Amino acid sequence: MAILDLFDDSEEATARRRGWVGAVQRGFRADRPEDELVDRWVTHYRAERATVRGAWLPAGEFGAGPMPVATYASFDKTLNAGREVLPLRMVTDVTTSASHRRRGLLRQLIEADLADAVTSGVPVAALTASEATIYGRWGFGPATFRHGVEVDTSAGFGFRSFTDPGRVELVEPVDAWPHVRAVFDAFHARQRGSVEWPAPYEDIHTGAYDFDGGGANRKIRAAVHLGAAGAVDGFVIFKHGEKNTVAVTEMIALSPEAQLGLWSFLGNMDRVTTVTHKLSHPRDPLQWALTDLNRVRSTEIEEFLWLRVLDVPRALAARPWSGNGTVVLEVDDAQGHAAGRFEVTASAGGAEVVRTERAPEVRLTAETLGALYLGGVPVAQLHRAGRLDGEEDAVRRFAEMADLAEPPYCLTGF
Numbered sequence: 001m002a003i004l005d006l007f008d009d010s011e012e013a014t015a016r017r018r019g020w021v022g023a024v025q026r027g028f029r030a031d032r033p034e035d036e037l038v039d040r041w042v043t044h045y046r047a048e049r050a051t052v053r054g055a056w057l058p059a060g061e062f063g064a065g066p067m068p069v070a071t072y073a074s075f076d077k078t079l080n081a082g083r084e085v086l087p088l089r090m091v092t093d094v095t096t097s098a099s100h101r102r103r104g105l106l107r108q109l110i111e112a113d114l115a116d117a118v119t120s121g122v123p124v125a126a127l128t129a130s131e132a133t134i135y136g137r138w139g140f141g142p143a144t145f146r147h148g149v150e151v152d153t154s155a156g157f158g159f160r161s162f163t164d165p166g167r168v169e170l171v172e173p174v175d176a177w178p179h180v181r182a183v184f185d186a187f188h189a190r191q192r193g194s195v196e197w198p199a200p201y202e203d204i205h206t207g208a209y210d211f212d213g214g215g216a217n218r219k220i221r222a223a224v225h226l227g228a229a230g231a232v233d234g235f236v237i238f239k240h241g242e243k244n245t246v247a248v249t250e251m252i253a254l255s256p257e258a259q260l261g262l263w264s265f266l267g268n269m270d271r272v273t274t275v276t277h278k279l280s281h282p283r284d285p286l287q288w289a290l291t292d293l294n295r296v297r298s299t300e301i302e303e304f305l306w307l308r309v310l311d312v313p314r315a316l317a318a319r320p321w322s323g324n325g326t327v328v329l330e331v332d333d334a335q336g337h338a339a340g341r342f343e344v345t346a347s348a349g350g351a352e353v354v355r356t357e358r359a360p361e362v363r364l365t366a367e368t369l370g371a372l373y374l375g376g377v378p379v380a381q382l383h384r385a386g387r388l389d390g391e392e393d394a395v396r397r398f399a400e401m402a403d404l405a406e407p408p409y410c411l412t413g414f
């Protein structure tokens with residue numbers, strides 16, 4: 001197990017970095033990396049001050065070389081927890097070679113990183129997962145969900161009463177970027193569940209580099225929404241596909257008018273009959289604004305952001321609470337970081353959270369705590385599923401305190 005030095009430019013370190021990126025590509029069944037991918041990866045991870053871990057076979061062993069048999073990277077950015085924007089350990093590039101799987105390599109890498117996050121005072125860790133069966137054992141729970149929609153924009157698509165008080169302009173993605181970034185930053189500051197964009201987002205949204213295909217991404221288009229006063233308050237990045245379709249890759253609006261204005265722009269493009277969006281807001285107003293609500297079809301709901309609470313008092317005090325009351329929680333955590341009993345006293349939308357010796361009223365695992373942390377799932381539903389225990393009245397009290405009216409929303413994949 002070793003940590004790469006991203007700033008060592010010796011031949012050996014450079015070869016190891018290249019080998020590491022090659023192993024990530026192999027783990028995700030992608031092509032061998034071209035030089036530009038490796039260069040961009042190094043630039044981004046240097047900018048993030050990322051910790052890049054891996055497991056290499058010992059020198060002399062058959063198969064040993066610069067390419068590791070397991071990869072794992074993490075860096076710290078921020079999560080909007082609802083009342084506070086918290087430091088967040090972001091985990092990515094998790095792969096184990098098919099010839100070394102199920103020997104505990106991921107376990108060693110992730111447990112070392114979570115322990116490091118605790119030492120560094122980072123209260124929450126996050127990842128987006130390729131399979132929902134992997135990370136619960138390390139206390140990660142699915143905290144936000146991805147809502148996919150397909151909108152029929154063929155003849156007849158129209159709004160009941162909406163008229164855009166502003167307007168939409170198509171702009172080259174590279175020129176749109178400062179506006180895109182500013183809208184995202186405003187969104188991140190106000191949206192519970194939002195995770196700060198990692199460094200590659202600029203390459204992705206300007207089309208400077210296509211991490212899937214290599215080279216520049218010449219397909220993406222960008223449009224910004226300007227409110228009545230002329231300020232940019234939303235954007236959409238999209239690409240045209242087969243059979244008169246448009247796929248939205250990113251859309252953020254800072255007001256309902258901007259949201260509907262962008263949908264109106266997308267829905268009224270000539271010769272476009274279907275618009276898809278895999279990360280639409282769970283409460284997007286579009287469906288209720290159209291003359292025909294069946295024009296919006298839900299295509300998928302999947303877990304998206306996985307969260308792992310590391311510092312229970314700090315994390316729980318940073319989220320909103322809806323009702324007043326006190327409950328004693330007992331958290332069971334295989335790694336120990338969130339383990340213990342905590343008295344949560346909620347009032348005026350916030351909570352005071354302290355360790356206690358009092359008898360527990362509600363018992364749950366770290367994984368379940370991660371799932372309910374942002375309010376993405378009601379307490380009663382978790383209780384009915386057998387994911388948390390307690391007397392009916394204690395669970396009801398906890399639900400009244402912890403359930404939140406508005407769902408969390410995260411757009412950041414990493």
Ligand SMILES: CC(C)(COP(=O)(O)OP(=O)(O)OC[C@H]1O[C@@H](n2cnc3c(N)ncnc32)[C@H](O)[C@@H]1OP(=O)(O)O)[C@@H](O)C(=O)NCCC(=O)NCCS
Nearest residue numbers: 027094095096101102103104105106107128129130133134
């Ligand atoms: C997921 C992956 C990294 C696991 O690596 P690994 O080194 O084999 O994992 P470990 O040996 O440390 O496994 C630790 C535990 O997780 C379990 N586990 C690992 N991968 C799992 C999976 N895909 N589904 C369910 N359980 C899994 C193991 O069974 C083991 O359980 P146990 O401790 O109860 O016995 C590896 O399978 C992989 O590279 N997959 C392809 C790329 C990928 O999907 N990466 C994840 C990106 S989010």
